[in-house]
Amino acid sequence: MLDLVFLAFIAYVLVLGIKRPFVWVLLYVYIDIVAPQRIGYSLITSLPVSLIAFAAAFGGWLVLDRKEGARFTARQALLVMLLAYCWWTTGSADFPEEAATKWDWVWKALLFAIFLPFTLTTRARIEGLALTLVLSVATIVIGTGIKTVLGGGGYGSLNFFVNDNSGIYESSTLATVSIALIPMIWWFTRFGTIFRPHWMVTGFAAALTFACLLVPIGTEARTGLVCIAVLAVLLLRYVRRRALFIAAAGVLGLAALPFLPQSYYERMATITQPSGDESASTRVAVWEWTIDYAKEHPFGGGFDAYRGNSFTYVMPVREGEGNTSSVRYKKVTDEGRAYHSAIFELLGEQGWPGLAIWLMLQGLGVVQMERIVRRWKGQGDETPDEREAWIAPMAVALQLASLVYFVGALFQGIGYQPVMLMIIGLQIGLATYCKRLDSARAGLARSAKAGAGRARRKAASPGAVAAG
Amino acid sequence: MIDQFALALGHGLLAAALLRLALRDDVDADPLVAELGEAGAARRRAASPTGRKAARRAGRAVPGREGIGAQSGGQAAHAGEGDPALKQRSDSAGKPAQAAKRRAGDRAQAAKR
Numbered sequence: 391m392l393d394l395v396f397l398a399f400i401a402y403v404l405v406l407g408i409k410r411p412f413v414w415v416l417l418y419v420y421i422d423i424v425a426p427q428r429i430g431y432s433l434i435t436s437l438p439v440s441l442i443a444f445a446a447a448f449g450g451w452l453v454l455d456r457k458e459g460a461r462f463t464a465r466q467a468l469l470v471m472l473l474a475y476c477w478w479t480t481g482s483a484d485f486p487e488e489a490a491t492k493w494d495w496v497w498k499a500l501l502f503a504i505f506l507p508f509t510l511t512t513r514a515r516i517e518g519l520a521l522t523l524v525l526s527v528a529t530i531v532i533g534t535g536i537k538t539v540l541g542g543g544g545y546g547s548l549n550f551f552v553n554d555n556s557g558i559y560e561s562s563t564l565a566t567v568s569i570a571l572i573p574m575i576w577w578f579t580r581f582g583t584i585f586r587p588h589w590m591v592t593g594f595a596a597a598l599t600f601a602c603l604l605v606p607i608g609t610e611a612r613t614g615l616v617c618i619a620v621l622a623v624l625l626l627r628y629v630r631r632r633a634l635f636i637a638a639a640g641v642l643g644l645a646a647l648p649f650l651p652q653s654y655y656e657r658m659a660t661i662t663q664p665s666g667d668e669s670a671s672t673r674v675a676v677w678e679w680t681i682d683y684a685k686e687h688p689f690g691g692g693f694d695a696y697r698g699n700s701f702t703y704v705m706p707v708r709e710g711e712g713n714t715s716s717v718r719y720k721k722v723t724d725e726g727r728a729y730h731s732a733i734f735e736l737l738g739e740q741g742w743p744g745l746a747i748w749l750m751l752q753g754l755g756v757v758q759m760e761r762i763v764r765r766w767k768g769q770g771d772e773t774p775d776e777r778e779a780w781i782a783p784m785a786v787a788l789q790l791a792s793l794v795y796f797v798g799a800l801f802q803g804i805g806y807q808p809v810m811l812m813i814i815g816l817q818i819g820l821a822t823y824c825k826r827l828d829s830a831r832a833g834l835a836r837s838a839k840a841g842a843g844r845a846r847r848k849a850a851s852p853g854a855v856a857a858g
Numbered sequence: 859m860i861d862q863f864a865l866a867l868g869h870g871l872l873a874a875a876l877l878r879l880a881l882r883d884d885v886d887a888d889p890l891v892a893e894l895g896e897a898g899a900a901r902r903r904a905a906s907p908t909g910r911k912a913a914r915r916a917g918r919a920v921p922g923r924e925g926i927g928a929q930s931g932g933q934a935a936h937a938g939e940g941d942p943a944l945k946q947r948s949d950s951a952g953k954p955a956q957a958a959k960r961r962a963g964d965r966a967q968a969a970k971r
Contacts, residue, residue, distance in 0.1 A: 392865075399869050406880040413880050420872060429865075456886055512888035518879045525875060529868025536860045551861060584878050777890050823888075830894035837901035844905065 393434040396426040400439060404446065411450030415509050416522040418443040418502065422808050423526035423558060429551045444502070451509055459826045460508040465754055465818050469811075472740075472747045473500040476693070479740055483692020492693035496806045503811035510819025511826075513780070514583070519816055520784070521584055523809065524575055528598050530558065531568050535601025538608030558809060565614025566798030567809050568602040569621055573787040575599055581780035607646075610654050613801045620797045624790055673730040673801070675701045680734040690741030700725040732799035748805060752796055755817045759789035762824055781824060788817045 400417065407414040421427070421443045427434050451457070476496060483489030510516050530550060537549070552559045558567060576599070578585065579592045606614020622639055629635040679699045683691065691698070702723045709716055729735040736745040762785035768774040774782070795810045804810070879885060903909045 395865075395869075399873065402873060403876055406876055410880040410882075410885050412885055413876055416876060416879075424868075458887065459891065512884060512886065513890070514879065514882055514885045514888075518875070518885070521875050522872065525868055525872045528871075529864060532867055533861050533864030536864065540860070551865070584875050823891075826888075826891050827894065830891060830898060833898040834894060834901060837898060837905055841901065841905040 393430040393432050396430055396434050397437075400426070400443075407446060407450060411446075411454045412509060412515055412518070414443065414446035414450045415506070416518055418447045419519065419522050419812060420526050422499075422502070422812075423523070424529055425552060425557065425559075428554070444498075447509075448505065451505075455509065457508070457511075459511040459822065461822050461825075463507065463818050463822060465751060465758075465814065466504050466507060468747055468751045468754070469500055469504045469814070472744065472751070473497060473504070475740055475744050475747065476500070479690045479692040479744070481692075484695045485692070485697050488697060489693035489695075495808075496693070499806055499808040499811050502808070503815045506812060506815030507818035507822060510816070510823065513823070516784070516816065516819055516823060517582065517584060517780075519812070519819070520574055520787075521578065521582070523812060523816075524571055524578070524598075527558070527567060527571055527809070528601075530564065531598065531601045531605060534564070534608055535604040538604040558807075560802075561609035562611040562613045562798070562802050563804050563807060565606040565609055565611040566617050566795060566802065566804070567807070568605045569614060569617040570791040570794040570798070570810075570813075572599050572602050572621060573625075573790045574784075575602070577780075577783055577787045581783060607650060607654060610658075612658060613798050615658060616801070617794050617798050621790065621794050624793060628786060672701075672703070672724050672727050675703055675724070676727045676729055677731060677734050680729060680738045684737050684741060688741050690737075690739050690744055693739050695738045696729050696735075697726040699727055701727075729803040731801060732803060732805035735803040735805045751814065752792060755792045755814055756789055758821050759785040759792070759817060762821060763789070765828075766824065778827070781820070784820060788813060788820065792817070 400421075403413055403417040403420075407417065418440070421440050427437065427439050476493065480486075480489045480493045506519070510519060534550065550559045550564070558564055575595045579587055579595045581587075582591060585591050603618065605611070606618060626632055626635065676696065676699060679701060680696070683695070683699075687695075700723065702721055704719050705722050706717050707720050709718055729738060732748075733745065736748045740748070763782045766774060766778060766785070767782040768779075791810075791813050795804075795807075795813070799805065799807075799810075904913065
């Protein structure tokens with residue numbers, strides 16, 4: 391039954407795409423995030439729905455799209471470089487089979503991120519992609535939020551639609567992505583044109599934000615808590631009443647404390663005392679190993695190079711109960727421990743060149759969005775034109791998404807996370823759109839200037855006076 | 859049950875959003891970019907030698923409109939220069955002849971006063 395519902399939805403979007411082929415691009419975005427082929431049980435699992443959607447998206451763009459204003463940008467060039475570099479390191483990887491498995495999804499995610507900006511040529515398309523991203527993630531987050539409220543949370547025990555701990559269905563990744571998208575959710579309450587600003591839109595945004603904030607609690611993902619704190623600090627730059635915002639955040643945080651389970655406190659305590667937790671304490675050891683590895687392999691060891699690591703460290707283990715508990719230190723040997731950081735993931739797998747490309751990709755996005763905010767927010771008290779007022783807030787939402795993701799990525803190996811690559815695509819699309827507006831305006835101003843010069847020359851010449 | 863509710867809500871909203879998007883005309887061509895492009899093209903046409911000649915011819919063809927007709931090319935090109943509204947209001951730039959006419963009228967009123 392579930393399979394039929396998914397297939398009916400996909401067929402419905404494919405039919406809509408006959409009128410507007412861009413919708414097929416959004417279909418791929420939905421399939422890539424929600425992964426209905428992994429949620430279903432029978433028929434849909436045997437169909438290559440992702441391939442069908444990509445073929446429709448790319449074919450539709452190639453054959454039917456006007457491609458007006460589509461440009462190849464510097465950040466797309468960086469994505470191409472990263473893709474080519476990953477392909478090269480996969481060929482000489484330390485673990486060829488595992489590297490080939492990861493390469494199999496990474497190249498698709500990178501290729502789609504390169505392709506996506508070519509399709510984002512209008513405001514409606516930029517908004518359509520943003521809305522599809524939000525609603526696709528919302529589909530997962532809503533269920534997670536309700537389960538958390540009803541007491542179904544816990545580290546490693548909260549059930550998603552898919553329980554293979556991969557992609558966006560990995561608890562820390564979902565926590566990071568859901569927190570990163572909160573500013574974008576609120577953008578729709580003011581500037582949405584697909585669902586116009588309405589109390590129902592605001593109500594849904596508030597409920598969804600609450601669900602997003604519950605994800606780190608339900609999954610007990612420490613990174614999620616760090617991301618919430620970072621987002622709160624970053625928002626201070628944009629809120630009008632800072633004191634009220636800080637007070638409200640404090641009150642909300644305090645009000646939430648009695649409802650949090652004891653296991654959540656215990657897990658969060660390991661943020662400041664990483665030595666007491668295996669997952670946290672091994673991170674530092676893996677990062678040190680990666681730096682040493684990069685000294686020997688400056689050009690990277692290919693995907694999953696971490697499988698070659700092995701290290702022994704001492705970890706405190708608490709035994710007994712109540713007053714009789716004692717702490718014993720035991721030696722733990724770990725092998726093939728994952729990077730737990732996108733920075734070290736890129737460093738170990740793609741070496742210094744790959745890390746440099748990735749950092750430039752992320753950094754340029756933040757800088758580019760900052761430029762757009764400054765250019766389009768309006769001069770002084772003057773508010774921008776109604777048709778352009780959405781640009782600066784969208785750039786703010788995308789910049790915050792990038793920064794929150796970057797902080798989250800410091801503690802997780804999510805360097806090639808498809809949702810965040812789509813955010814990069816969205817940033818490039820917005821920047822290209824703004825450049826088109828600017829260039830059209832510059833053309834208008836140039837022709838006005840030239841005309842004015844001609845009029846002045848004409849007025850100055852005696853012939854013109856006689857004629858006039 | 860919770861999963862089914864979340865899937866139904868998410869897919870319902872996605873279905874409505876995609877339908878609304880597919881029925882819109884501004885998905886494939888951005889109205890603002892198109893408007894600015896047209897305004898620029900109209901200005902270039904008006905400011906070109908051919909455009910100025912056409913404007914003069916149009917002025918001669920209508921008796922009593924020589925002044926306005928002869929001015930329209932230059933005026934149209936002039937409209938908006940140094941005008942802060944140019945950045946925000948491209949709609950008036952899209953109709954250069956009317957804008958020039960309006961300004962000439964304003965000047966005449968001011969002279970009378």
